[in-house]
Amino acid sequence: MDSAFIPNGVRRCAPGKFLVVLAVAGAVLLWGVYAMLLCWFKGLNQTNMNNNYGFALWIWADLAVIALGGGAFFTGFLRYIIGKDELKNIVNYAVLIGFICYSSALLILAIDIGQPLRGWFIFWHANVHSMLTEVAFCLSCYFGVLTIEYIPLILENRGIDRVPFLHHLGHNMHDIMAVFAATGAFLSFFHQGSLGGVAGVLFGRPFSFREGFFIWPWTFFLFTWSAAAYGPCFTLLITRITEAVTGKKLVKDNVVELLAKISGWMMATYIIAKIVDTLYWANVTAPSKGFTLMDFYSHNAFYGVWILILEIVIGGIIPAAILITDKGRKSPAARTTAFVLAVIGVCVNRWVMVLQVMAAPVMTFDKWALYYPSWQEVATTILPVAYGVILIAISYRYLPIFPQEPELNPID
Amino acid sequence: MFPFNFEWIWDMPHMVFMGGLWYALGILGVGMTYCIIKAAVNAGNHATGNHD
Numbered sequence: 246m247d248s249a250f251i252p253n254g255v256r257r258c259a260p261g262k263f264l265v266v267l268a269v270a271g272a273v274l275l276w277g278v279y280a281m282l283l284c285w286f287k288g289l290n291q292t293n294m295n296n297n298y299g300f301a302l303w304i305w306a307d308l309a310v311i312a313l314g315g316g317a318f319f320t321g322f323l324r325y326i327i328g329k330d331e332l333k334n335i336v337n338y339a340v341l342i343g344f345i346c347y348s349s350a351l352l353i354l355a356i357d358i359g360q361p362l363r364g365w366f367i368f369w370h371a372n373v374h375s376m377l378t379e380v381a382f383c384l385s386c387y388f389g390v391l392t393i394e395y396i397p398l399i400l401e402n403r404g405i406d407r408v409p410f411l412h413h414l415g416h417n418m419h420d421i422m423a424v425f426a427a428t429g430a431f432l433s434f435f436h437q438g439s440l441g442g443v444a445g446v447l448f449g450r451p452f453s454f455r456e457g458f459f460i461w462p463w464t465f466f467l468f469t470w471s472a473a474a475y476g477p478c479f480t481l482l483i484t485r486i487t488e489a490v491t492g493k494k495l496v497k498d499n500v501v502e503l504l505a506k507i508s509g510w511m512m513a514t515y516i517i518a519k520i521v522d523t524l525y526w527a528n529v530t531a532p533s534k535g536f537t538l539m540d541f542y543s544h545n546a547f548y549g550v551w552i553l554i555l556e557i558v559i560g561g562i563i564p565a566a567i568l569i570t571d572k573g574r575k576s577p578a579a580r581t582t583a584f585v586l587a588v589i590g591v592c593v594n595r596w597v598m599v600l601q602v603m604a605a606p607v608m609t610f611d612k613w614a615l616y617y618p619s620w621q622e623v624a625t626t627i628l629p630v631a632y633g634v635i636l637i638a639i640s641y642r643y644l645p646i647f648p649q650e651p652e653l654n655p656i657d
Numbered sequence: 658m659f660p661f662n663f664e665w666i667w668d669m670p671h672m673v674f675m676g677g678l679w680y681a682l683g684i685l686g687v688g689m690t691y692c693i694i695k696a697a698v699n700a701g702n703h704a705t706g707n708h709d
Contacts, residue, residue, distance in 0.1 A: 368658070368678075369658055369662075370658070370664065371658055371674060371675065373670035373671050373673075373674040373675070374670055378674060379674065382674070382677065382678045382681075383681075386678070386681040386682060386685070389682075389685050390685065393685065393688070393689065409699075409700040409703045409704065410696050410697060410699075410700035411696075412700075413695070413696035413699035413700050413703070414692055414693060414696035416696075416699075417691075417692040417695045417696050417699075418692050421688055421691070421692065424684065424688055425685070425688060428681060428684050428685065431681075432681060
């Protein structure tokens, strides 16, 4: 039925099976869209946000997908600027995953601002003293970069590539992709950093407040560093899941191992910096504000020392140790475990920097303020996952996302 | 926001923030314009059989 649009040299499942996948993911998507419309038409009273939680599940999801989508800018940076040519075999997928992550982040923000019709105010009536303004600028521009990086992939579809203008447009965009990739790396450095900077400058909240360099708190650099370290792990994890679902090898081991090695070393250096930062904060910054470390991890029903161990040891030291060793990297099981732990680690980091910050008491008369998201918040947070599944399914079916697929899976 | 809007102030934050935004958008805009014009020229050459 659609064989004229399927890339040359690859085999895809029957259209019926493909449509079933789309229908299942589409049903989840519709559930999320219904919750989104409730938030838009009835207002943010549909959420469990309150005076304690101006930032809640959505902002955690935003920060998490932006960090996980960091694989796109860092892989693009390694491929086009540093010249790691082997990564051309995975950069397409990194771009697709980044595109999904960033479009999801913008969608969540469109729900979170309550009145999306006024979304353009942040550009036109910009508060030029706010790190969040910089985030909005860089996020929007970088989504533009990801769209520009994704378009040539769409133009490589067999049906579209027959049109001469579109064929040449795709080639021309490939030719100057380094310019776009460099712009993307520049934008990513600043918006990833500023997302961390927002937490770090909260001098009224000693759990997140950090000293820093000039106007930038240390969290600015840690967020950028962690996105570059953990983002590629998410790209590799989704690649592994795609391989498991399709039952095919899609990327050669040497490519996976190279990206895993770079990611592992980035993670190892990041986690050392994170440990130093945590020790300085626990021993100097927090006491200077009248707090001890255990004030932030006790006397409440949820946040204990376990979350610090989960973030730094289980989600940081262990995956880094696996990926920087030859033996760990070459074992598919150990490698996949490292990717899963890394993704958990960075998600937990974003969770504590958004939600534990809000939960921890500040004044002597304050109590811990725990928060449970409403089903509308959960549904709209799951919405991007369903959207991602649909976009990956369509892109995998019709676009040459994996250049090595025909070689690794020859058709008899 | 542009310098001719009433909210504009000629100070460092406005110049850095808005300058950075227009600089990034400028690179993307010029890059895409170049690609589209070149593709149109290439497609025209393709149609006339001139592949130089």
